[in-house]
Amino acid sequence: MTPPLSPAPPRDPLYYDFFGIDEELLRRVFAELMGHGADYGDLYFEQSRRSSISMEDGIISRASSSVDRGVGVRAVVGDQTGYAYSEDLDLQSMLQAARTAASIARGGGGAPPQGFARREFADLYAIPHAWEDVEVATILPLVAHIDATCRRLDPAITKVSVTWANADSRVLVVTSEGFAQADRRPMGLVAASVTAEKDGQVQSGSANLSARHGVEHFDTARLDEMCRKAVDRTMILFEARKPPAGELPVVLAAGASGILLHEAIGHGMEADFNRKGTSIFSTMIDKKVAADCVTIVDSALHPHERGALNFDDEGNATERTVLVEQGTMRSYLHDRLSAKHYGIPSTGSGRRQSFRHAPMPRMRCTYMENGPHSREEIIASVDRGIIAETFTNGQVAIGAGDFTFYIKNGWLIEHGKITAPIKDVNIIGNGPEALGRITMVADDLAIDSGGWTCGKDGQSVPVSQGLPTALVSKLTVGGEDA
């Protein structure tokens, strides 16, 4: 899984020139930041360029672009954090931000670092052409192709809107421990939304495709598949109904169903909640919570996935973290603060939305390893239940453990066979209980290719998720009359 080390960039490997800074400036900022008793500090320089193009009603009628640039300055004393940022990268502005961040500490001066050693990492998302260098003329025909493809797939499609968005972020993390590392993080996302009209009824649906890839990834084969998904998901809604209300067996189709893991266990395993004792998993490490066929992983190492990270937003090495190993709880997801609290190394899970935010433990790419069953066996085992295929929203109450996700498309299972389509239904369950009720896991793991974004405490970060087909023996389905 680990790709080879890429050759060092020839010039400006730490983006000092790009951000207009040098070691002397960094030393002075750290002197201010660490001069009041902080036991750790870091600077997070970032410039993100984003652009998007939209097509609606057959016209490529809107484009947008943005530049967001600044530095986040953090001081840590024990488990206390002082944070400020500056959008101006001159010395005086940065010193002022450092003073604000340092004000969390009340004490004498520590020794600031005198130099900054560069650490190298594998490159999980090297691309041939940076998004910044891609001509808009390259993208326009692809956008038009998506529009035309969706319309061609079914004559009932009356509205199509297409959004093409990409981002190119340069990041530099410098720490009071004397390390510096830089990263360039690409992201592409394409989405199609369609509306169809049939027999006086209107239905709408969508699909998207996202990765830390360049424009080459978004070829017509992949775009056509996305269009097909958007149209199929919409057209099936004309026949779909709500399933019965109440507790039912729920089969999760391979792929996007990883949302179950994200909500039912992922958030609860973020160590900040456990450090504070507010997660239902706070006392469950090394306890058996699920069947042997259940192994759940959160990894940053899947090349080009949305959740891929060469190093985390605190400069720590990223890894493949096993949350549940053959049914036993193994590790939380740690940032620097929680790792220090527990006296173990960070799992490289410290992430932030931008330089305006302090990092916290977050998921990256969360999935379940393959199990011993087949999809067919699992469906055949269900007498009366549902299979869930596409999703739009999930949430969890960390302490009570109650989690939800919303099924946009799925099917009824009756007497071991897939029968009628279902739609628009919320599923609710309890994390530890649901883990214990995963009775079958198939051998068809798929990481979803969609553009998942996770929100926590007002910060959004890109994530990935995946699942093999799996059976949860009982969850509450928000349908109609039981």
Place this chain on the structure above:
Amino acid sequence: MPELRDELLEQARRAVDLAERAGADDVVAGVGWVHGFEHEWREGKLEKVQETKSRGLGLSLYVDGRYSSHSTNDQDPTRLADFVAQAVALTRHLEPDPHRRITPPELYAGRSEVDLELVDPALLDLSRERRVEWCRELERAAQADDRVISVTAGVNDGHSVSARVSSNGFEGTSESTSLWLIGQVSAEDGEKRPEAYAYAGGAHLAGLPGASELGDDLLGRVRERIGAAKIPSLRTRLVLHSEAAASFLGRVLGALSGGAIQQKRSFLAGKLGERIGSELLTWTDDPLKPRGLGSRHFDGEGIAAKPLPILEQGVLRHYYVDTYYGNKLGWAPTTGGSSNVTWAHGPRDLEAIVADTQDGILLTTWLGGNANMTTGDFSFGFQGRRLSGGARAESLTEMNVSGNYRELLERLVEVGNDPRPWSRFAAPTLVFEDVQFSGL
């Protein structure tokens, strides 16, 4: 801060000028400035202090019948000039869109000058000690139960100023302060650790509950969660707490936007002038409400703000229509988005309604779920209480409520008189008959 308003206005004028010189036919420039602090307190000490200080420029460009929008926070003059030149060049690559025209100046006219009272000078120089004292008070009140595991108290305050200038004659500025008190608590409940949240905020300090009052409320909320469980699926009366009502009915505003109507993604398309629900539904968009969290003299396009009837006794009177979708639909623009939405109130509050409910469910907190606004179908997770014989009974969790907005709006049988003052969408307690809940 009149000097800062003038400075931002001047920056916006320069940006319009820059874009015009780069070849744009019409330009709208907005400059926003924000300064704020977040204080987070836990276990008797400050856990996090964060300062926020931002200044950014946004540009809308109309070039040869084409349109684009851009933003940057890079103040460097050379890089800004490059950015604008590239933005204009990018726009030329797009296709002409006959409906994309700058907002006509007649819609800027008649702007109210009423004082919206959005700035509280007392919030401009809060001390850390004062903020910490609020945190302590909130924490103390919320900890008054042995089962409490963790309390986090937060104070977020800020000051923002913005200016907007268009090449066809619009100029305007706005300024506001804000203060939010936030509490989060977790309590022991066997294997579970249920949590609860409470918050209050506004543009002014006056009118907010005291920090210890909010702490009491927070503790009450988490106590109510202890021992929560699900019950068998049922259809019964739904009593919707005002806080939960605001987010649930606020979604209907999305279905009233010109974009959703024109793109046929709204169950309320084609309903103008028709009754879409109970006669108890009367909503007014009120942008000029003093101290309102959504108050404004002009909207995001510069359209002069004025009260707008949305629903009158269940009849749909207006959509939210901006210039672009107005052009596409062939309708006159109203305003692009909601400001403060006020409701016609009924005679009673939550407690009086609970006392009068023989059988029902009081829904207090949402958990996940979603709605399909094309069809009106919804399905949400929730927490709440069973109501029985005029009193609160079992605490409920891990349940869903499902239905269709179209049908639900018909089943509204009572509107309370108790909206949360810090919600832009000021829904009071609401009562709906015959609603589907799923549990065991």
